[in-house]
Amino acid sequence: MILHLLKKDISRKFREPFGFLILTSIPLVFSLLIGMIFGPGSGKEPSLKVKILIADRDSSFVSEMFCNVFGGSRMNDLFSMEKTDSLSGRLRMEKGEASALLVIPDGFGDAVLDRKRTSLVLIKNPSEAFAPKIAEQTVSILCEASERLVRIASSPIQVIRKGIREDSEFSEVEIALLAIQIRRLISKVEDILIPPQIAIRDEKAVSQHEEKQPSSVMYTHIISGFLTFFMLFVIEALARDLFQEQDMHTLSRLRTGPVSLAQFVASKQVFLFLMGLLSYSMVWLMAGVFFGLKVPLRIMPVFMAFSVLLLSSLTGIVGLIYSLARTRSQAQEISPALFILFGMLGGAMVSINNLPHFLQGLSVISPVYWGQDGIKILLLRPEDASSVLIHILIFSILTVVFNGAAYLLFYRKFRS
Amino acid sequence: MLTVSHVSKRFKDIAAVQDVSFEIRKGEIFGLLGPNGAGKTTTLNMICSLIKPDSGRIELDGMEVTDKNPGLRKKLGVVPQDVALYEEFSAVDNLKFWGGLYGLKGTPLKSRIAEVLSLVGLEERSRDRMKTYSGGMKRRLNLACGMIHNPGLLLLDEPTVGIDPQGRHAMLDMIRRAAKSGTTILYTTHYLDEAESLCDRLCIMDHGRVLATGNQDEIKRIVGENRIFKVTGVFEARNAEEMPGRIPELTLLSLRPNEVLYSLPVRQQTGKLIETLIASGFQIENLSIKEPSLDSVFLKLTGKELRD
Numbered sequence: 001m002i003l004h005l006l007k008k009d010i011s012r013k014f015r016e017p018f019g020f021l022i023l024t025s026i027p028l029v030f031s032l033l034i035g036m037i038f039g040p041g042s043g044k045e046p047s048l049k050v051k052i053l054i055a056d057r058d059s060s061f062v063s064e065m066f067c068n069v070f071g072g073s074r075m076n077d078l079f080s081m082e083k084t085d086s087l088s089g090r091l092r093m094e095k096g097e098a099s100a101l102l103v104i105p106d107g108f109g110d111a112v113l114d115r116k117r118t119s120l121v122l123i124k125n126p127s128e129a130f131a132p133k134i135a136e137q138t139v140s141i142l143c144e145a146s147e148r149l150v151r152i153a154s155s156p157i158q159v160i161r162k163g164i165r166e167d168s169e170f171s172e173v174e175i176a177l178l179a180i181q182i183r184r185l186i187s188k189v190e191d192i193l194i195p196p197q198i199a200i201r202d203e204k205a206v207s208q209h210e211e212k213q214p215s216s217v218m219y220t221h222i223i224s225g226f227l228t229f230f231m232l233f234v235i236e237a238l239a240r241d242l243f244q245e246q247d248m249h250t251l252s253r254l255r256t257g258p259v260s261l262a263q264f265v266a267s268k269q270v271f272l273f274l275m276g277l278l279s280y281s282m283v284w285l286m287a288g289v290f291f292g293l294k295v296p297l298r299i300m301p302v303f304m305a306f307s308v309l310l311l312s313s314l315t316g317i318v319g320l321i322y323s324l325a326r327t328r329s330q331a332q333e334i335s336p337a338l339f340i341l342f343g344m345l346g347g348a349m350v351s352i353n354n355l356p357h358f359l360q361g362l363s364v365i366s367p368v369y370w371g372q373d374g375i376k377i378l379l380l381r382p383e384d385a386s387s388v389l390i391h392i393l394i395f396s397i398l399t400v401v402f403n404g405a406a407y408l409l410f411y412r413k414f415r416s
Numbered sequence: 417m418l419t420v421s422h423v424s425k426r427f428k429d430i431a432a433v434q435d436v437s438f439e440i441r442k443g444e445i446f447g448l449l450g451p452n453g454a455g456k457t458t459t460l461n462m463i464c465s466l467i468k469p470d471s472g473r474i475e476l477d478g479m480e481v482t483d484k485n486p487g488l489r490k491k492l493g494v495v496p497q498d499v500a501l502y503e504e505f506s507a508v509d510n511l512k513f514w515g516g517l518y519g520l521k522g523t524p525l526k527s528r529i530a531e532v533l534s535l536v537g538l539e540e541r542s543r544d545r546m547k548t549y550s551g552g553m554k555r556r557l558n559l560a561c562g563m564i565h566n567p568g569l570l571l572l573d574e575p576t577v578g579i580d581p582q583g584r585h586a587m588l589d590m591i592r593r594a595a596k597s598g599t600t601i602l603y604t605t606h607y608l609d610e611a612e613s614l615c616d617r618l619c620i621m622d623h624g625r626v627l628a629t630g631n632q633d634e635i636k637r638i639v640g641e642n643r644i645f646k647v648t649g650v651f652e653a654r655n656a657e658e659m660p661g662r663i664p665e666l667t668l669l670s671l672r673p674n675e676v677l678y679s680l681p682v683r684q685q686t687g688k689l690i691e692t693l694i695a696s697g698f699q700i701e702n703l704s705i706k707e708p709s710l711d712s713v714f715l716k717l718t719g720k721e722l723r724d
Binding site for chain 2: 001004008011012015016248249250252253254255256257258259260261
C-alpha cells in the first residue's frame with residue numbers, strides 16, 4: 001500500500017516537474033556561474049590577492065623592508081603591492097582601486113631603530129570585507145616582528161645603520177661577521193618570526209592542491225555549506241504536498257478506502273526523503289560533470305551512508321515543522337526563518353569564524369554545520385573519512401528522533 | 417446490508433447527529449434528504465469511518481464499521497461532495513490509482529476502467545489531464561473513481577451540486593444504471609426532485625434528527641390527502657391560532673411573524689379557508705398551496721420549506 005501511494009506521489013511530481021526542476025536547478029545554476037567565473041575554461045584565476053598601496057615617505061631601510069615584505073616573492077600569492085605617493089594613494093583609495101593604503105611617515109625607520117614611539121597610517125577600503133583586514137593583520141605582525149628584531153638584534157642593526165648613514169663600504173670580514181651574527185639571531189628568533197610565514201605557506205599548500213582542478217576545491221567549499229542549507233528548502237517545497245492532499249480532499253477520500261492513516265503518513269515521509277535524495281544526487285552528478293568533483297571510490301560507502309542519513313534527518317526536520325504547524329501558511333512562514341537561522345549558524349552564509357563568539361558555540365545545533373563539515377572532510381580530506389562517523393551518528397539520531405516525532409504528530413493531526 | 421442504529425455525534429456544543437437510525441437494503445437506492453446542516457454528511461462520514469460516532473453502531477453486512485477494519489471498507493465506494501482527485505493525472509491514471517488501491521490490477525483493472533469510463537461517458541477524453549476537464553466532467557470522473565472497484569455499497573454525497581441541469585440529468589442517469597447493475601446506493605441530497613425521481617426509500621433529516629423514513633408512498637402518507645397552505649401577510653397571531661376552530665379539519669403547522677402554515681384535507685374547499693381568513697382580519701399578501709408531495713411532507717415535518 002505504501003508503495004502504491006509512493007508511486008502515485010512520484011508520478012504526480014514527474015507529471016508536473018517544473019517546480020521541482022527549478023528548485024533543483026538553483027544550486028546547479030549557482031555552481032555553473034561559479035564555474036564560469038572561476039573555472040578552468042574561464043581564462044581567469046580567482047583574484048584573491050589583496051591589493052595594497054604603500055606611500056613610503058621615509059625611504060629608510062626599515063621602510064624598504066616593509067615594502068619588500070608585501071612585494072616579495074613570499075607574499076606574492078597573497079598581496080599585490082604598488083608604491084605610490086601619499087596624495088595619489090588617497091585618491092586611488094577613494095576610487096576603491098585597492099584594499100588598503102599604508103602610509104609610512106618620515107622618520108619611521110629611525111624611530112623604530114631608536115625604539116621610540118611612532119605610528120603607521122593604514123587606510124582601509126570600506127567596501128571590502130576581508131582583504132583590508134588581511135592587510136591590517138599583516139602590517140600589525142610586521143610591526144611586532146620589527147620591534148622584536150630591533151630589540152634582539154640591536155647590535156648588528158646599529159652597525160648596518162651606521163654604514164648606511166655614512167655611506168661607507170663594508171669589508172668582507174665585517175660582512176662575514178654580520179652574517180654570522182644575524183644567522184645566529186635568526187635561529188634564536190625564528191619561533192617568533194615564523195608564524196606569519198607559516199600562515200602563508202598554508203595558503204600555498206592549498207594552491208598546490210588547486211593546480212589540478214582550480215575550481216573543484218572552491219566548489220567543494222561552496223557546495224558543502226550551500227547544499228545542506230539548500231536541501232532544506234527543496235524538502236520543504238515537497239512537504240507542501242501534505243497539506244495539498246488535505247486541500248484537494250484526497251486525504252479524506254483515501255481514508256475512506258483501505259488506506260490507513262499510518263500508511264499515508266509513512267508514504268509521505270518516504271516520498272520527501274526519496275525526492276530530496278534525487279535532488280541531492282542530481283546536484284552531485286552535475287558537480288561531477290562540470291567541476292570534476294568526484295568522491296573517491298574507497299570512501300563511497302561512507303559518503304553514501306552520510307548522504308542518506310543527512311537527507312533523512314533533513315526530512316525529519318521539515319516533517320517536524322510541518323507536523324507542528326497548524327496551517328500550511330504557518331509552516332511556510334516558519335520554515336524559511338528556521339532554515340536561514342540554521343544556515344547562518346552552520347556557516348552556509350558566513351564563515352563560522354566570522355560569527356560572534358557566542359554564536360560560534362551554537363553552530364553545532366545546526367544540521368547545516370554537520371552537513372557542511374562532513375562533505376568537506378569527505379571531499380577535501382578523504383583520508384580522514386573515518387572522522388565522519390560522528391556526523392553519521394548525529395544524523396542517525398536526528399533521523400530517528402525527528403522522523404519519529406513528525407510521524408506521531410502527523411498521525412494525530414490528520415486523525416483529528 | 418447497512419444498519420445504522422441510534423448513532424449520535426457532537427462537535428463541541430453542536431449536536432450534529434442525534435439518535436439516527438435507518439437501514440439500507442441490498443440493491444436499493446436509499447436517499448438521505450435534508451437541508452444543508454441537517455447532518456447528512458456527518459452521517460455519511462460516520463458510515464465510511466472518517467469520524468467516529470459518540471454513540472450507536474453502524475454495521476455493514478453484519479460487521480461493525482470502524483477505522484480499524486480497512487478490509488470492510490473495501491466494500492464501500494465513496495463519492496465525496498467535493499471532487500477529490502489528482503488533477504495532474506488523466507481519467508485513466510486516476511482510475512488506475514484508485515482501482516489499484518482496492519487491489520485491482522492487470523486485465524481486470526483495464527476492463528473495469530473501460531466499463532466505468534463508458535458509464536460516465538468519458539472515453540474520448542480519458543487520456544487528457546483532469547485539469548483540462550469541465551466541472552461536470554470532473555464530477556463524472558469523481559463518480560467513476562468511487563465505482564471503480566465495484567463496491568457493494570456506493571455512498572454519494574450530493575454528487576450533483578454545482579452541475580448544470582443537463583449534467584445533473586446525465587449524472588442521475590448514470591446512478592440509475594449503476595443501481596441496475598446491482599450496486600446498493602446511499603444518496604444524500606437536498607434536492608427534492610432528485611430524491612423523488614431516484615430513490616426507492618428515503619430518510620428525511622433536519623437538525624441532526626431523522627424526521628421520517630420509508631418509501632415515497634409511506635412518507636407522503638405522513639401528510640395524508642392534505643394540502644399545505646402557506647399564508648403571508650399582516651395578521652394577529654391570536655387570530656391565526658383560532659383558525660382551526662373555525663374550519664373543521666384545519667391544522668396549524670407553524671406560526672411565524674407574518675407567515676402561517678396550515679394543513680387542510682383536499683376534500684375541503686379552498687375558497688372557504690380564504691373567506692374565513694379575510695373575515696378574521698388577515699391582510700393576505702400571498703397564499704401558496706402545496707399538493708401532497710415530499711415538499712409538503714418536509715413542510716409539515718419541519719414547518720419550513722427545504723430551500724429555506
